[in-house]
Amino acid sequence: MARRRSSTVSTPTPRLAADALLRDGTANSRVGRFGWMRLRGVRARNLDGLDLDLPRGCWVAITGPTGAGKTTLARDVLHAEGRRRYIETFPAASRRAMERLERPDADTLEGIPTARFLSATDAISSGRRTSLARVVELRHALATLFSLEGVVVCPDCRVGIRPRSATDLAHLLDQLPEGTRYAIGFPVEVGPNVNRRVALDTLRAEGYTRVVPWDRAKTQFNDRVRTFEDEDLLKQTCREWWVIVDRLIRGNENPARRLDSLSTALARGGGLCRIVSDALPNGAIDARNDWRCPSCARMFLEPTPPLFFETNPLGACPVCRGVGRLDDQGRPDPHGSAVCGTCQGLRLRSESLAVRLEDANLLEWEALTVEQMTERLMRPVTNVAASSGESPRTTSARRRALAILTTLDQLGLGHLPLDRPCRDLARGEATRAILAGAIASGLSGLLWVLDEPSTGLHPCDIRRLSEALGRTRDQGQSLVVVDHDPDLIRAADWVIELGPGSGSEGGRVVFQGTPDQLAQADTPTGRLIANPSATPWAVASQPPTLSNSPPDSARFSRARKSSRPRFERPPDRPWLRLTGARGRNLRGIDISIPLGGLTLVTGVSGAGKRTLVLDVLAWAVAEAIRIQKGPSADANPRPRAHESVGFEAIEGCEHLEGLEVIASGPPIRSPRSCPAGVLGIAGELRRVFAATPLAKQRGYPAAFFGIGSTGGRCSTCKGLGVVTLDLAFLPDVSATCPDCGGKRFRPEILDVTYQNRSIADILDLTIREGFALFKNKPKIQARLRAPLELGLDHLRLGQPLTSLSDGEARRLRLAGFLATSPAAVERSSRGPKSLFLVEEPIWGLHRSEWSRVLDRLRSLPALGHTLVATSSRPELEGWADWVIELGPGAGDRGGRVIFQGPPRVSSTPSRHNADHTPSLPQS
Numbered sequence: 001m002a003r004r005r006s007s008t009v010s011t012p013t014p015r016l017a018a019d020a021l022l023r024d025g026t027a028n029s030r031v032g033r034f035g036w037m038r039l040r041g042v043r044a045r046n047l048d049g050l051d052l053d054l055p056r057g058c059w060v061a062i063t064g065p066t067g068a069g070k071t072t073l074a075r076d077v078l079h080a081e082g083r084r085r086y087i088e089t090f091p092a093a094s095r096r097a098m099e100r101l102e103r104p105d106a107d108t109l110e111g112i113p114t115a116r117f118l119s120a121t122d123a124i125s126s127g128r129r130t131s132l133a134r135v136v137e138l139r140h141a142l143a144t145l146f147s148l149e150g151v152v153v154c155p156d157c158r159v160g161i162r163p164r165s166a167t168d169l170a171h172l173l174d175q176l177p178e179g180t181r182y183a184i185g186f187p188v189e190v191g192p193n194v195n196r197r198v199a200l201d202t203l204r205a206e207g208y209t210r211v212v213p214w215d216r217a218k219t220q221f222n223d224r225v226r227t228f229e230d231e232d233l234l235k236q237t238c239r240e241w242w243v244i245v246d247r248l249i250r251g252n253e254n255p256a257r258r259l260d261s262l263s264t265a266l267a268r269g270g271g272l273c274r275i276v277s278d279a280l281p282n283g284a285i286d287a288r289n290d291w292r293c294p295s296c297a298r299m300f301l302e303p304t305p306p307l308f309f310e311t312n313p314l315g316a317c318p319v320c321r322g323v324g325r326l327d328d329q330g331r332p333d334p335h336g337s338a339v340c341g342t343c344q345g346l347r348l349r350s351e352s353l354a355v356r357l358e359d360a361n362l363l364e365w366e367a368l369t370v371e372q373m374t375e376r377l378m379r380p381v382t383n384v385a386a387s388s389g390e391s392p393r394t395t396s397a398r399r400r401a402l403a404i405l406t407t408l409d410q411l412g413l414g415h416l417p418l419d420r421p422c423r424d425l426a427r428g429e430a431t432r433a434i435l436a437g438a439i440a441s442g443l444s445g446l447l448w449v450l451d452e453p454s455t456g457l458h459p460c461d462i463r464r465l466s467e468a469l470g471r472t473r474d475q476g477q478s479l480v481v482v483d484h485d486p487d488l489i490r491a492a493d494w495v496i497e498l499g500p501g502s503g504s505e506g507g508r509v510v511f512q513g514t515p516d517q518l519a520q521a522d523t524p525t526g527r528l529i530a531n532p533s534a535t536p537w538a539v540a541s542q543p544p545t546l547s548n549s550p551p552d553s554a555r556f557s558r559a560r561k562s563s564r565p566r567f568e569r570p571p572d573r574p575w576l577r578l579t580g581a582r583g584r585n586l587r588g589i590d591i592s593i594p595l596g597g598l599t600l601v602t603g604v605s606g607a608g609k610r611t612l613v614l615d616v617l618a619w620a621v622a623e624a625i626r627i628q629k630g631p632s633a634d635a636n637p638r639p640r641a642h643e644s645v646g647f648e649a650i651e652g653c654e655h656l657e658g659l660e661v662i663a664s665g666p667p668i669r670s671p672r673s674c675p676a677g678v679l680g681i682a683g684e685l686r687r688v689f690a691a692t693p694l695a696k697q698r699g700y701p702a703a704f705f706g707i708g709s710t711g712g713r714c715s716t717c718k719g720l721g722v723v724t725l726d727l728a729f730l731p732d733v734s735a736t737c738p739d740c741g742g743k744r745f746r747p748e749i750l751d752v753t754y755q756n757r758s759i760a761d762i763l764d765l766t767i768r769e770g771f772a773l774f775k776n777k778p779k780i781q782a783r784l785r786a787p788l789e790l791g792l793d794h795l796r797l798g799q800p801l802t803s804l805s806d807g808e809a810r811r812l813r814l815a816g817f818l819a820t821s822p823a824a825v826e827r828s829s830r831g832p833k834s835l836f837l838v839e840e841p842i843w844g845l846h847r848s849e850w851s852r853v854l855d856r857l858r859s860l861p862a863l864g865h866t867l868v869a870t871s872s873r874p875e876l877e878g879w880a881d882w883v884i885e886l887g888p889g890a891g892d893r894g895g896r897v898i899f900q901g902p903p904r905v906s907s908t909p910s911r912h913n914a915d916h917t918p919s920l921p922q923s
Helices: 070-088 120-124 138-149 166-173 196-205 257-266 362-366 370-387 394-412 427-439 459-473 486-491 524-530 609-627 682-692 695-700 759-765 767-773 776-791 805-821 846-861 874-879
Strands: 036-044 045-056 061-063 106-108 117-118 151-153 181-189 210-214 241-247 272-276 284-288 447-451 478-482 494-499 507-515 575-583 586-593 596-605 649-651 655-662 721-725 733-736 833-839 866-870 882-887 897-901
Touching: 036 070, 036 655, 036 759, 045 070, 045 507, 061 070, 061 459, 061 486, 061 682, 070 106, 070 447, 070 494, 106 459, 117 427, 117 882, 120 370, 120 427, 138 362, 138 394, 166 272, 166 284, 196 866, 210 447, 241 272, 257 272, 370 394, 394 459, 394 655, 394 846, 427 447, 427 459, 427 805, 478 733, 494 524, 524 846, 575 596, 575 609, 586 609, 586 866, 586 882, 586 897, 596 609, 596 846, 596 874, 609 649, 609 655, 609 833, 609 866, 655 733, 682 695, 682 759, 776 805, 776 846, 805 846, 833 846, 846 866
Parallel strands: 061 478, 061 494, 117 447, 447 478, 596 866, 596 882, 655 833, 833 866
Antiparallel strands: 036 045, 036 106, 181 241, 181 272, 210 241, 272 284, 494 507, 575 586, 575 649, 721 733, 882 897
């Protein structure tokens, strides 16, 4: 769906050759030492003939405004070409299913190594079955440890089960005192249905001559060994004989004879052997070489790594097949309404959970935090190093697990439990988890492509991230990092800035060189790097003091005063008060939120911001509003707690009439979703085309002009414009549909035009072009105004959401709400208002773009609504009326309110933000 920029558009890009840039003395010594990745004539989306040099073995930062082509360059060119080259190394027979893999459109692509793309979106969008332990591949190391060192414990008898080989039994006999007499035997059933005469004759024919009668009811041995000639054997009531294979004396036996007798007893006894001696406790000891419980005879499986994966048939619950849930007919269904009664939703079979290591099963180990598991694994490693008693495979598995855990801890994720579903992770946590798994993999010589790794991170966390990226680079990796954070840009070896604008106004190189050279360049990022404190946040306005006067937009416009007024809440203005908030690391905290104002919830990543706002507060307000609007409006508005999330009370909801949550993630996950659908104009476009004369003549309904209808869409690509290629064990790739050429519709549907444009042409228009085209369609224009205000004018109406960058997807979600819910936003100043909860409003945005989003959000309190936003960026404190900071750390060290009040730098020592918040003038 990409459109090539017109050749008449000038492209004044400062394309300095890499060699020329290295001639001055400011270049990093690593740059150029390992060669270059040379790109010439790159054409992809808004990249039109791009020429670029990127040093290998270095950290390359790509920055620029949203929509400038950063993700296209990193993911669709560098990563795609690196993956294609890796596949080209396969034998021809293995590449038969991959021959249609397309090469990025470029004149020359040289020096690009095998690439891997790391994005938190992959982890967050994964199913609930994907946990942190799985995404960092820690489960594999734990499975190996459990298979080698785990002990099978019968859950009913609590008896440890350990198979013993003939060699193990020989070592056990060596511990008997010298001169001890003992016998080796195996069991034979002689119950009421067994002909004992035939049994004796059979055993005699095999060479055996003695037995020991054993009565299970009395659980004792006869006081003497019987020969086969003893006629009393045929009369006794015992149900089992222990046939003697050999009788030996400790110290005088032949080791080879003893080992052969033990092997015979185990083989003839079906894996069960008994050693009889007066020197043993109870006169005998039983030994098995299978996994049967000696008390209840329940059979277990031998611990092997596949036994500990619910995705493997060996380890999956046999009823739910590893999904944990069942539908109404009792069939496995991950979205079923009933929890599997066999595994209780744990997805593993009972034999898997019977294996225990340090008296805990695999799931109990994964319930530990990163720090707790690290501590538990360190103790055995230290002890084994001294005794050298651990097998090489066990040592290797422990070291692999510790490498992953150490990397997670270094990235500030030591507080996370390893069984936390990835979809419940904050964006910053998921990014670092993906990176930790890649760093701990031990691979070298690769090209790692990272998309917005600083998203959702506090400056304290960004320092850890920068150190981890530096260590990865020093290990011989090549890094391409798409990001806007100035600290990450300064730490890079080479910087590429794309721009100068978005969409057709972007896709050009406005700078390439070292960070020192960037600080001297007159570009948006260059000015930020040179003087980061000059404009610490793009919205230079200072929010005014809330008063009793009716809110209006002018009160919230950019203030021209040089000093910031003190925030003093008038006593008659209402507050929203939440007490006893709990969930995850929140432990009964109390917060106050000024209604009609803008509150920022901040703190380090993992402090509990998302849990407080999107889990506890959202649930409490939604339940209170529901009760208020229902028939029991006079009832106690406090809802009951569910799972681990709850609270004691909430006050002030009577002043609210609605709740709107704008959280992270793409607006819609369907591959057919596009901006036109998110903005609510897809139906209008279909009706416009259905009203044309040709459509009426042919009888085409409006549905035929939507890619969801089988009547109008291309039957080959199902309206996607691309076909998916299955690369077996590699991620799937997409290629342009050979039938429709990416148009997505059947040829006869494309015959219908509106203003000389088909539906495919309309969907290929940018939002700005669509706004101009539909000037006589006020409903469509009204819904396109919000994305224009948020700087999304470069997006195409039919562009797949999967192609959007994080910043674009974030703003499109906000624009979609503002466009489709104008009544919820543009209300008068009279009556109750709505509460808006927004997660990380500046995700994926260049600092030059912050003002567009923040000013638009600022208009909500200007209309009397209440806005609560979460952000890890302390620079945004000056944008808010009220600040709530959680901390002081992450996980168990967080979840507390360490500051609550108007936005000013606090002297509280525990406040992380105080070190990173620009000084605000005091009144």
